[in-house]
Amino acid sequence: MPVTVLLLDIEGTTTPISFVQDVLFPYVKKHVKGYLQEHYEEKECQEDIQLLKKQAADDQRLLQAAAPPPDSLLGENASKEQAIEEVVDNVLRQMSQDRKTTALKQLQGHMWRAAYASGEVKGEVYEDVVPAIKEWRKAGKKVYIYSSGSVEAQRLLFGHSSEGDLLELFNGHFDTKIGSKVEMESYKQIAQSIGCSTDTILFLTDVTKEARAAEQAGLHVTIVVRPGNAELTEAEKSYYKCVTSFSEVL
């Protein structure tokens, strides 16, 4: 089937890993405590905390450890300060493991609003990305984003990019609410949501585990090789189509 939909990863594909690791993540680490202190009473912040608590409880159940985990986030009677300390510990622990939980990504997305709004942060996009997407759109293709970053975080990055507001380029966005990027089922759900067959979608990513899941669901996949991305094995290089620029994709 001809490709009519392009599905794009962000970190390592449209955007340098260094932007995420050296700009976005340090911003969260620096500001998480202050953010929670300022917004603690707000409904959205309480929802973020509840989601982190649920994630911590799920993690605990999975671990089935005899000893209580160091960041259980389960105390109901904790003071505001204690509760904030627990959330901060949990967020920093998850970030040190580069976890992609919906709970962590939701809070991060809410925190980056202020960074983008003030102009302190501008979303970085590789220079070949915008011209290629414009060509694909002109040719009648649809273009979607699928990232572990929350849809709100995605919209912030592309809406406040160094190349201006790029949101018009996309037909839609998906995040881990539809499922993990390393699960085949997520890609089937995305195809269903777009209303197309999986074999009409081409997924661009830097991560071979994601490529494998997409391929199992019936998508076409291409690996994007960018400076700073994880090295591919010789077997991966010969198995997958690899590109170093979006201009080589179609």
Ligand SMILES: CSCCC(=O)C(=O)COP(=O)(O)O
């Ligand atoms: C979309 S904004 C920040 C990126 C992020 O938090 C992340 O985890 C990137 O994951 P990706 O799936 O785009 O590699």
Ligand SMILES: [Mg+2]
């Ligand atoms: Mg990636």
